Amino acid sequence: MDATPRLAASGNCLLGCWLITAPFVFAVAGIARWNDVLVGTAVAVVAGYNYASVRSRRPPSATGAGVVAVLGCWLVVAPFALGFEGPALWNDVVVGTVMASFGGYNAYTATAADRDP
Numbered sequence: 025m026d027a028t029p030r031l032a033a034s035g036n037c038l039l040g041c042w043l044i045t046a047p048f049v050f051a052v053a054g055i056a057r058w059n060d061v062l063v064g065t066a067v068a069v070v071a072g073y074n075y076a077s078v079r080s081r082r083p084p085s086a087t088g089a090g091v092v093a094v095l096g097c098w099l100v101v102a103p104f105a106l107g108f109e110g111p112a113l114w115n116d117v118v119v120g121t122v123m124a125s126f127g128g129y130n131a132y133t134a135t136a137a138d139r140d141p
Contacts, residue, residue, distance in 0.1 A: 040068030089130035096124030
C-alpha cells in the first residue's frame with residue numbers, strides 16, 4: 025500500500041484533533057464550539073481507524089473516508105450557514121477544505137483497491 029493514503033489518514037486524524045481544541049484556542053462559544061468538537065471527534069475516530077487499516081496493509085474504509093469528505097464539506101459550509109465570524113470562520117473553511125481533499129483521496133484509493141483483482 026502506498027504511503028500517501030497513510031499520510032492522508034493521519035493528516036485527517038490530526039485535523040480532527042485540532043478541531044476539538046480550536047474552539048478553546050479561539051475562545052468560541054455556542055453552536056460553533058459544539059460543531060467543531062463533534063465534527064472533530066467523528067473525524068479523529070474515523071480517520072484513526074483508516075490510519076490503522078492502512079498501517080496494517082489493508083485499504084482504508086471507503087465509507088469512512090467518504091464520511092470524512094462529507095464532514096469536510098460541511099465544515100466549509102457551516103460557518104456561513106451557522107453565522108460564525110472571525111478566525112473561527114476561516115479555520116473551519118481551511119480545515120474543511122484540506123479534510124475533504126484528504127478524505128476524498130482515501131475514498132478513491134479504497135474503491136480503487138476494491139476493484140483490483
